[in-house]
Amino acid sequence: MHRLIPRARRSGLALHPLTLALLLATGNAFGDEPDTTSDGQPTVxxxxTVTVTARRRExxxxxxxxxxxTLSGDTLDKQRIYKIQDLQQALPSVNVAYIHARQSSLAIRGIGNNPASDGLEGSAGIYLDNVYLGRPGMAVFDLMDIEQLDLLRGPQGTLFGKNTTAGVLNITTRKPTFTPESSIETSGGENGYFQGKGSVSGPLTDTLAGRLxxxxTRDDGYLNNLxxxxxxxxxxxxxxxxxxxxxxxxDFNLRWINEYNSENSSQGSGVIYGGSDLFWRRAALVGAHxxxxxxxxxxxxxxxxxxxxSSVEANWNLNGGYKLTSISAYRYWHFNPANDSDELDVPVIRDLGYEIHDRQFSQEIRLASxxxxxxxxxxxxxxxxxxxxNRYFVNLGPLADLNLIGANLNALNNVSSTSKGWIDTDSFAxxxxxxxxLTDKLDFTLGLRGxxxxxxxxxxxxxxxGGAPVxxxxxxxxASQAxxxxxxxLSLHNAAPSALLSLSYRFDDxxxxxxxxxxxxxSGGVNLTVGSAPSAGADSLLVGPERANDAExxxxxTLFDRRLQLNANLFWTGITGYQATTYYQPSGSLTxxxxxxxxxxxRSRGLEFEATALPLRGLTLNFNGSFNDVTYLSFKDAPCPAEVSSQPNAPATCDLSGERVMGAxxxxxxxxxxxxWQLDNRFEPYVTASYAYRSEAEGTLDNSNLSKIxxxxxANFSVGLRHEVGDGLLDASLWVKNAFDKEYYQAVIASSNGLYVGYPGQPRVTGVTLRYDF
Structure with missing residues (x-):
């Protein structure tokens, strides 16, 4: 039976100094001693305590x-965060560049914007139930039945290991329980939005429990095609x-997880975000609009x-207090697109895309003292x-020459081309x-990984x-294009060390x-497309390793009888060999x-701040924020912005040293x-509100004025009512996301002919949700 009584909520979010003024305005809300009821229970x-496994132990x-x-599953549900791209509305120092599942990336502190890199892992590692996800797109599914989500910032290579120079997003789902529990939820809203989800958990025998x-989720979309x-x-x-x-x-438990996710959508659709004079001239030449x-x-x-x-995690509690853990996992991912990549209403490029098949296996064994x-x-x-x-395919239309070359030579008209690439990675650590x-208050930590x-x-x-004889x-x-x-x-070999030195001091409890x-x-990577190879050689497809040094x-x-939590940190990170998706156009090439x-x-440096406060009975406030200065110390061979490269006698490369890093x-x-608050007959009304702000950012690696975001x-709001019904808890809410209908963009990419394509975020949507936990 659920009881509608005040209870603590787990949260790792934080509080702004402006909110502190609000807290002061609540009078004696944070007095030295909390008010109590007649039976001695606190009224606030x-x-x-929030439990994490950042050091591979609870x-x-x-x-x-x-x-x-840290974000609890309850927090994700309240804020209606169920997509990975929405996490930047709740986490500090995070940017999620999202186009579709293949072209998505998670950047932490401005590091990791690689939205289209089949032959390279991201700089920020994503873990699901202790399993590393080799592709960021593997996390592009609804965040279902989540127990907790942890964001660890800075290099985490000692214990998390695989390519985590920027940080780790650690996602933990709810485990099976030996106490029966179930949940069913349905939501509906504007633009045909519908989401239904549910879970059931309980014992199958005295020693075996299951969870399903x-x-x-479906919706009609929000971008009208003219x-x-x-x-x-x-x-x-x-x-x-x-x-x-x-x-x-x-002394022993074994958890076996199997899952399946699918998507069929028109994600990847963009708009004309900006274009050089060349783009507009070529569009007019083919009669596009x-x-x-x-x-x-x-x-x-x-x-x-x-x-x-599928993954299997086994834990043994050994004699002497030791714990042995084994995690075995397999994952398969298939992505297949169809794209009108010319962004025009005439047949220049009929279809273009990358089909991906990815399989990964991993095994981890660790012993905790x-x-x-x-x-x-x-x-x-x-x-x-x-x-x-991967399989790269491009099908060009009858107007390809006019748009891509500027004259009709029948060189590319109606030509189709297919490329195939493969990469096998073996990693051991x-x-x-x-x-x-060292003392009751002073700890020293040393970590090493090879x-x-x-x-x-x-x-x-x-x-x-295809195409006419030429x-x-x-x-x-x-021949040069197709x-x-x-x-x-092609091959790469890399032996990489990771290390950590840390001192912590407990001033008081x-x-x-x-x-x-x-x-x-x-580790380094390989470009799995022909791209620059015919003109620059096969070695141009290789990408070197990325190295990070970090100071924190x-x-x-935790203050006022555990009703206020304040955390803050300064950081400085230096990256050498920063890996990023650039735009390369060979000399004399048309595309x-x-x-x-x-x-x-x-260099990435800045300040992060977070707080959680319970100033009044029933009121929870969270704030987190960051100031992040991310600058290229040296980037002398950067691609030039379209407003420069499309001009006569334009330089082949530009120098972005001292400029801001893309996406940060x-x-x-x-x-x-x-x-x-509480009403009679055990009704509990509630209201929630959230506001997420981020300042402007460079949209593409060339720092073009045409691509700045x-x-x-x-702002998001909701009102709802909880009430005990039968043996369960019924929760009904009315919500609105992006309440002020703000236009914003999740990513911008550079395309051919000086075109920049933008990918808009979701406009205002209002809906209702019914949930029953029993």
Whole structure:
């Protein structure tokens, strides 16, 4: 039976100084002693302890000397955050560049904007139930039945390991329970929005419990296409997760998770965000009608995504307080698109895209020592195998020459081309991290990891198909753009160390100070498209490793009888060999390519702040924010912006040294709150509000004035009522997201002919949700 009584809520969010003024205005809300009822119970809730596994053992988040922001599953539900791209509305120092599942990336502190990199992992690692996701797109599904989400900032290579030079997003789903519980929820809203999800959990035998969770989401979209009246950026997603928990005694448990997710949508649809004079001239030449800020395309727009996964985690409690953990996992991901990439209402490029098949296997074994002595540690080994195949296809229309070349030579008209690439990755690591408790208050932590990685790859392009017979210059153009090519065998080998030095000091039971130095490395990669290879050689497809050095200084505090939590930290990170998706156009070529490259050296530094407060009975306030200065220290061979490159005698490259890094907002602030109160007959009304702000950012790697993303703020509100019905709790709410209908963009990319394509975020949507927990 659910009881509508005040209870602590877990949260890792934070509070702005402006909110402190609000807290002061509440009078004696934070007095030295909390008010109590006649039976001695506090009238104001206390913050509940949040447990994290940032050091691969369960600990109070306030005891871990590293910046962590935690969101509970309840918080995600209240703020209606169910997509990975919405997390930047709740987390500090985070940017999610989202186009579709393949072209998505998670950046932390401005590091990690690689939205189209089949042959390269992201700089920010994403883990789901302790399993590393080799592609950011593997996390593009509805966040279903989530227990907790942790954001760890800064290099986390010692214990999390695989390519985490920027940080880690650690997602934990709810486990099977031996106490029966179920939940069913349905939501409906504008633009045909519908979401249904549910879960059921309970014992199957005395030693075996199961959990089944599923969801289905659909909507009609919100981007109107002028050419034919289609509504884009809609579609449907569905998924199911089944789990078994075997626990014969207190010293052993085994959790087996199987899941499946799919998507069929028109994600990847964009608008004309900006264009050079060349783009507008070429569009006019073929009789197209592009409209700034609108979609006006004549081709198909669709993505199909399927993935399935299985993992087994076993834990043994050994004699002497030791704990042994084994995690074995497999994951398969398939992405298949259809794109009108010319953004025009005439047949220049009929279809273009990358189909991906990705399989990964991983095995981790670690041993955690008992705690309570002068020294404790975690040691382990990790193995990862990934096999990825992609197929790049482009089908050009009858107006390709006029638009791409500027004259009708019949070189590219009605020509089709197909390329195939594959990359196999084998990664092995040994790791250890130990903490010496030098005094009752002072701890010293040392962590070391050694990783060895091999990558083997190949890219080949078939001879072009279609088009009129040509010779001379048109034949040379066709060969350069779509001619047969084979890179031969490509390989990379990398041995990379990761290290951590940390000191923490416990000033008292409620105040922790810490300082740390860390080093992390991210392996190199391979461009799995022909791109630059015919003109620059096969070696131009290789990308070198990325290395990060980081320094942190911070405090964590819990005040006023656990009703106020304040955390803050300063950070400085230096990156060498920064890996990013650039735009390359070979000399004399008519079109360019998105390619991976080492973009140079950069520095990320700033301040992060977060707080949670319970100033009054029933009122919870959270705030987090960051100031982030991310600058290229050296980037002398950067691509030039379209307003420069489209001019006569334009330079081949530009120098962006000293300029801001793509996708990194200087200021990020997220504020949210909930107020609930009690009525007669155990009715509990509540209201929630949230506001997420981020300042302007560079939209593309060339820092073009045509691709800058303005700052914006998004407001969300809801009102609801909870009431006990039967043996369960009924929750009905009315909500609105992006309440002020703010126009904003989730990403911008550079295309051919000086075109910049923008991908708009969701406009205002209002809906209702009914949930029943029983």
């Amino acid at each position: 809730d206390a913050l509940q 600990e109070n988040a306030q005891d871990v000397p590293t910046p962590i922001t 969770s599923l969801y289905r 050419a034919d009246g289609r509504t884009l950026l809609g579609g449907e997603r569905e998924g199911v997760r089944g789990q078994l928990l075997f626990q014969p005694n207190d 592009p409209v700034q800020g609108k979609s006006n395309i004549d081709g198909r727009q669709n993505v199909s995504v399927h993935q399935n996964a 008992p705690t309570g002595g002068a020294f404790d540690y975690v040691v382990g080994a990790y193995a990862f195998r990934q096999s990825l195949n 040994l790791f250890s991290q130990g903490t010496w408790h 990783t060895y990685e091999e990558k083997k790859a190949q890219v080949e392009r078939s001879s072009p198909v 010779s001379g210059l048109p034949a040379a153009i066709r 001619g047969a090519y084979d890179s031969g065998d 409620n105040l922790l100070g810490y300082a740390s130095l860390s080093h992390g490395e991210k 200084l911070g405090i964590k505090s 360019g390519y998105q390619v991976l490259a080492n973009a140079g050296d950069l 907002s200087r200021w990020i602030a997220n504020l949210n709150g909930e107020y609930k 303005p700052g914006y703020g998004l």
